[in-house]
Structures are given as C-alpha cells and as structure tokens.
Amino acid sequence: MTSQAAHRVAPTGLERSASADAERAARVLLARISEPEDPAVHRLLAETGDPVEAVAGLRAGHPKALASRLAARLERAEDADDVFIAERLGARILIPSDPDWPPGLLDLQMPPHCLWVLGPVALAPALRRSVALVGARAATAYGLDRAQEIAGGLVERHFTVVSGAAFGIDAAAHAGVLAADGVTIAVLACGIDRVYPTAHARLISTIAQTGAVVTELPPGSAPYRMRFLQRNRLIAAMTGGTVVIEAALRSGSLQTAARAADLGRPVGAVPGPVTSMPSSGCHQAIRDQLATLVTDAAEVADLVGGFGVDAVERPREAPRPEDALSPAQRAVFQVLPMGRSASVEMLAERAALDVLSVQASLGPLELVGLARRTGERWLRS
Amino acid sequence: MTSQAAHRVAPTGLERSASADAERAARVLLARISEPEDPAVHRLLAETGDPVEAVAGLRAGHPKALASRLAARLERAEDADDVFIAERLGARILIPSDPDWPPGLLDLQMPPHCLWVLGPVALAPALRRSVALVGARAATAYGLDRAQEIAGGLVERHFTVVSGAAFGIDAAAHAGVLAADGVTIAVLACGIDRVYPTAHARLISTIAQTGAVVTELPPGSAPYRMRFLQRNRLIAAMTGGTVVIEAALRSGSLQTAARAADLGRPVGAVPGPVTSMPSSGCHQAIRDQLATLVTDAAEVADLVGGFGVDAVERPREAPRPEDALSPAQRAVFQVLPMGRSASVEMLAERAALDVLSVQASLGPLELVGLARRTGERWLRS
Numbered sequence A, B: 001m002t003s004q005a006a007h008r009v010a011p012t013g014l015e016r017s018a019s020a021d022a023e024r025a026a027r028v029l030l031a032r033i034s035e036p037e038d039p040a041v042h043r044l045l046a047e048t049g050d051p052v053e054a055v056a057g058l059r060a061g062h063p064k065a066l067a068s069r070l071a072a073r074l075e076r077a078e079d080a081d082d083v084f085i086a087e088r089l090g091a092r093i094l095i096p097s098d099p100d101w102p103p104g105l106l107d108l109q110m111p112p113h114c115l116w117v118l119g120p121v122a123l124a125p126a127l128r129r130s131v132a133l134v135g136a137r138a139a140t141a142y143g144l145d146r147a148q149e150i151a152g153g154l155v156e157r158h159f160t161v162v163s164g165a166a167f168g169i170d171a172a173a174h175a176g177v178l179a180a181d182g183v184t185i186a187v188l189a190c191g192i193d194r195v196y197p198t199a200h201a202r203l204i205s206t207i208a209q210t211g212a213v214v215t216e217l218p219p220g221s222a223p224y225r226m227r228f229l230q231r232n233r234l235i236a237a238m239t240g241g242t243v244v245i246e247a248a249l250r251s252g253s254l255q256t257a258a259r260a261a262d263l264g265r266p267v268g269a270v271p272g273p274v275t276s277m278p279s280s281g282c283h284q285a286i287r288d289q290l291a292t293l294v295t296d297a298a299e300v301a302d303l304v305g306g307f308g309v310d311a312v313e314r315p316r317e318a319p320r321p322e323d324a325l326s327p328a329q330r331a332v333f334q335v336l337p338m339g340r341s342a343s344v345e346m347l348a349e350r351a352a353l354d355v356l357s358v359q360a361s362l363g364p365l366e367l368v369g370l371a372r373r374t375g376e377r378w379l380r381s
Helices: A002-007 A013-033 A039-048 A051-059 A064-069 A071-077 A082-089 A103-107 A123-127 A141-156 A169-179 A198-210 A225-238 A252-262 A277-287 A297-304 A327-335 A344-351 A355-367 B002-007 B013-033 B039-048 B051-059 B064-077 B082-089 B103-107 B123-127 B141-156 B169-179 B198-210 B225-238 B252-262 B277-287 B297-304 B327-335 B344-351 B355-367
Strands: A092-094 A115-118 A130-134 A160-163 A184-187 A212-215 A242-244 A267-269 A371-374 A377-380 B092-094 B115-118 B130-134 B160-163 B184-187 B212-215 B242-244 B267-269 B371-374 B377-380
Touching: A013 A051, A013 A071, A013 A082, A039 A051, A039 A064, A051 A064, A064 A071, A071 B344, A082 A092, A082 A115, A103 A123, A103 A225, A123 A160, A123 A184, A123 A212, A130 A141, A130 A169, A130 A225, A130 A252, A141 A160, A141 A169, A141 A297, A160 A169, A160 A225, A169 A184, A169 A198, A184 A198, A184 A225, A198 A212, A225 A252, A225 B327, A242 A252, A242 A277, A242 A297, A252 A267, A252 A277, A267 A277, A267 A297, A327 A344, A327 A355, A327 B225, A344 A355, A344 B064, A355 A371, B013 B051, B013 B064, B013 B082, B039 B051, B039 B064, B051 B064, B082 B092, B082 B115, B103 B123, B103 B225, B123 B160, B123 B184, B123 B212, B130 B141, B130 B169, B130 B225, B130 B252, B141 B160, B141 B169, B141 B297, B160 B169, B160 B225, B169 B184, B169 B198, B184 B198, B184 B225, B198 B212, B225 B252, B242 B252, B242 B277, B242 B297, B252 B267, B252 B277, B267 B277, B267 B297, B327 B344, B327 B355, B344 B355, B355 B371
Parallel strands: A130 A160, A130 A242, A160 A184, A184 A212, A242 A267, B130 B160, B130 B242, B160 B184, B184 B212, B242 B267
Antiparallel strands: A092 A115, A115 A212, A371 A377, B092 B115, B115 B212, B371 B377
C-alpha cells in the first residue's frame, strides 16, 4: 500500500516519463523474477516504498537471502526485452500508476507488480460495474445453463463479467456474455502468450478481440496450480462481487469466493439439487454465511450493483382477490360452501361471527366476484 | 400466559379433580364456540385468568359483544357431549394442565383451549426431540425424495417428525418415518373424526395406530382455509424446529416457518434447482435469513437438536498428500514436471526458491510418494 501511495505522487515533465519508464521496467522485472505472492518481495517493496530502489537493491545483492534466492531468475530476466515481447504479442503492460489500472487491485495486500493485457476494452471503466462468475470445471448441464443465463442477464444489466477461461462454469459464463454481445474479461494463470486450456484457444482469442485477457504472469509462464490460486485473488479483487455457480467442497472457486469476502466484496452462490455434488460447495458457502443465495441475474445485480439502481423486485405470486379482504370478509369467505348454498345464519355460526357482520361482508364479497347469492342463501361464485 | 400460570397452581384432593373437570369442560366448550385464534376470546381469557369463569360470563351474556356474536354456537354446543364423543372416537382430550400437554404450545400467544389426540404416543416426551417437516402439496419427485430421506434420517437420530398429513411433502415426510419405524405426529386442520384429504384415510389411520393424530378443533369441524393457517402455529410451536422442503413463494409452509421463527424456533429450508418453482419459497426464505440452508438429516439435527450431541460433521473431501506440505515443498511440487524430469537448478528457478530449499524439499516429497528421482533429475511420481 505504501509503495502505491508513493506512486500516486505525480512528478512533472520529462522527469515524470523517465521515472514512469523506470518504474515500469522495475515492475516487469519483479514479475519475471518472483512468483505473484512472494511475501519477501512484497516486504521489500513495503520497506523501500519504490520498486526501482527495490530492484536496484536486488541487483546489488540486498537483501541477501532474497537476492540469493532470486539470483538465477534475475540473471536470466536481464536478457528478456519485455517491452518488445509485449509489442510483438499485441499486449499492453499496465502498472498501478496507469489510469487504466483496475482500482479494486489496490485493495490487495500483495497486488500484482504489473498486468499484461490483450484486447480492446479499457479495464478500469469496464470493471466499475462488474461481477466475477466462477465455478466448477466438472460442472453439470444445470450449472452450465445457470452460468450462461446469469451471464446473459448481467450483460442486459450492463455488467462486465470476469472469469478464468477454465473448462465448465468459467467457459459457460464467458460464452453467455459473448452470445449476448457483452463485455467479458478472462484472467489467466499463465503468460498472455500461452493458451490454457488449449481447447479454449478460440474462446480466449474471441475474448481478446472483444473484451480483455489479463494476467500478472510474464509471457512464457506456465500454469502451475499455485498460480491458479494466486490468479483467483485478481478475479476477486478487480470485480464488484463474486458469484459461485457450482463448486466442489474444496475448490478454487470457493477460494476465490473466500478471497472476495476477505476483501469486503459481496459473494453469491447459486443453489442446486442437494443430490448434486457440484452444488455442495455452494450450499456449504451459504450455510457458512460466506455467500448469499442467488438464483438469477436480477438477484446478482441486487447483491453486487449500486444501491437502489439494482434493487431486485421480490419474487411474488400474482395478488389474489382474497388478499384485499377484511378479517370478517375473509372469515365469511372461508366458510362459504362451494356447491350447496348456506343461509346467513349458518355462515354466522360457522365463522363464529354475528349475523350483521356476515351480512355486511357478503356485499363486498359479491362485488369482487367471490360470493354468489341464490335467493336468500349464499355460496362461492 | 396468565391463565396458564394460574392452572399450574395445584389444588389438592377432590377439589382438584372437580376443578380439573370443570376446566376441561370449559375449555372444550370454548373450542366448540370459537375459532382457534379469536382475539376477543383470548382477551377474555387473559382478563378473567380462568376459562371456567370466562364461560360462565359468556353464558350470562358478558362481555356483551362477544357473547352475542357467539350466542348461536354456544346454544348448539350445550347439547354436545364432548366427553362421550371423544370416548366413542377413542380419542383423549388434553388441556394445558395435563402432564402430556406439549410444552412448546405454552409459547403461543393464543394457545389452543384443548387438544383432541388419537394414538398410542404420549405427546410431551415424543416432542422433546422433534422436527416439523412441511412443504408444498404440489411437490416434485425431488422434493418428495428429500422429505422421505430426511424423515428417515431423523428417525435414525431419534427425532419425532411432525407434519400436517397433506398431499405432497407432508405425506412423504410421514411415510418416510413410517418406513423407518419411527414416531410421527399429524396435526389436522379439522375434527379428529374427519379425514382430510380423504385420499389419506389410510395414512392418517396408520399414524393414529403408531404415533399420534392431533387437533384443536372439536369433532365434526370442517377444514376451512383459515384453519390450516391456525393449525400451522401448532406445528411450529410444538416442535423443536421447522424445516421447509419445497414451498411456493406464498404458501402455508412458509407461514409455518415464519411462525416458528417468531417463536424463536430454528427454521431450515432445503434448496433445489433454481429452475424449480416449488423450491423458490425455500430459496426466498434462505435469502431473507428466515431459514438456514439444510441439505440432509444430519444438518437438520445440527440445526434443531441439542448442542454437541447433534453437531454435524462438516462435509469435506478426503485429505490429499499435498495438504501436509510446507510452503516450500508445495512450491517445488507445483513445478515438478509430469513426464520429463528436471534438474534441481531448473526446479529452483521455476519455483523462485534457492537450490538448498529445493533439495531439502525433494526428500519429503519423495517420501510421501509425490516426487520421483531419475539419476540427478526429478519428476512427479
């Protein structure tokens, strides 16, 4: 946090662009030589308050333990021309002081050093109104349908949908957005030049052409398991809220949800049949009060969106004529027979009301079409 | 409340049985001449603190408005010999001062004046550990299966299951208990001599032979709609908690749940597919925090049962060998290749660890069967 606050102090003129370039180079180097949530690196950044100084220190062998641990990667990283590589890939590199840096990432204790971004969409405005839809790779047809439908409903409500381009729920969420001509952002757990899973080459390339593909890992990085967990914190932090659609009991999706909750973001979970294993993580999250139960896009918007604007209308059944009745009218209606008719006295006795109240109630009941008179007797109409 | 407190003061000897008989007769008469939740009747009882005195007043025309309103029913009720009728039906009549009166009913603001009970089970001990299972008449196969299964699981856990003998969830819950040779109690919204719905004649008679059938309405009473809602408060109050299995958005089951919550009883709801209308009431109740999400009998027992005794074991997946790893071991495991092998130096660079840490980690990984050595190189085993 300290380091970012420092970066927001704006130098002027040439000094500014020179320092910005130096900072960008330092941050890209830090991304090259360390894993995303390396606590020693973030401790160093917090202490120096400046990535340029931190990198200079590491090059000079300080602090000793960290510099020695990262030495091999540092040596190799010096050869990489990341500005050139990014240009060749058509990607842009963002650092926290850039106006397009996703503001939500500033809430992270160990934020990314920089981001590689492919695609026409500007991140900061697109993420102002955004939801992460995440879930099981081994999803069911029920889960995939929910993901597509909720994603489409969120597009209608002008939300950007963020996910991880994985098999199952992630892919269905992205596809639901694309089918509705909306904006979707895929956050990868590998380099921007890598396609993982390879079967999603076309999906990821479509997202890169219409939305954005984002990663904090430098080009060439492979998708190790730890990197998925680290990637999840970006999805949780950059969005307004996270919704889990299907998730096994111990899964990356629930970890994303937990990280979102830790960051104070609203978390939703879609229920399903209790007999469906992929819904068990959702049910557990709701039971643990980690997540709010959500059933459709309107309820997701209500959870994540702005107050008032997105307030969901409570689902309800159509009002019935009986709803507007007084207690006496209701009591008379209850005892009105269906087939045979009854006298006012019989109705009074059945309802335990006096005759006058029954007479006073029958008129309004007739008026709204609930009672019918035959001679001196009454029945339901 | 005041009146009930008075009844617990125990007179002695003959005086006692004479006063008990008088009270019983007065309460049966009140049940005959008024509907269950008639506020004026309960106000009168609260004022006089004594049903015998209240009935004497009504017979003498006080209070005027109420006495005149109930006059026709009072006149007819004087002819009914309810002790004889109950005997002929094989039913017993309980009043609040009886030891078998369900203690939970004392929490109601407008408790029943008395109860008609058929069946071998003593109510008070059976209800000490009890759950109400309620839900939609128009239930789905999914809901019916859940009701049967949860009911069976509750029998295993020595719970009495209370429901309303209606079509759908109610019937499935009772049936689930009977199939497991457990104790179930049906609370009716009509007289004990009536069978509603008529298609459940055999179910209700089986319950009367093995458990108990209960109602606060005198013999001959028909099942009016209002009486179902009033009946629901008995189900909510006499049990340790209420669980809704499927329910439309505006339904009697949700009203039972709301009454249980008002009485401070725990309330559960079973989720289902969001595409299933009969699950929508359950989802709404969970969203409104009226109900806790429950997926099986163990979670119901956890919700309703005694602390400790019924604490549910959190569902979880089997532990994996990776779970016990240190952060360094985990990092090394992540970068261990699957097919080709890698040198310690390559692993150190990939994991951003120093060579010594990698070497220290590989031993334990080999030991737990996660890493395999080929010459000087390593891979996953």
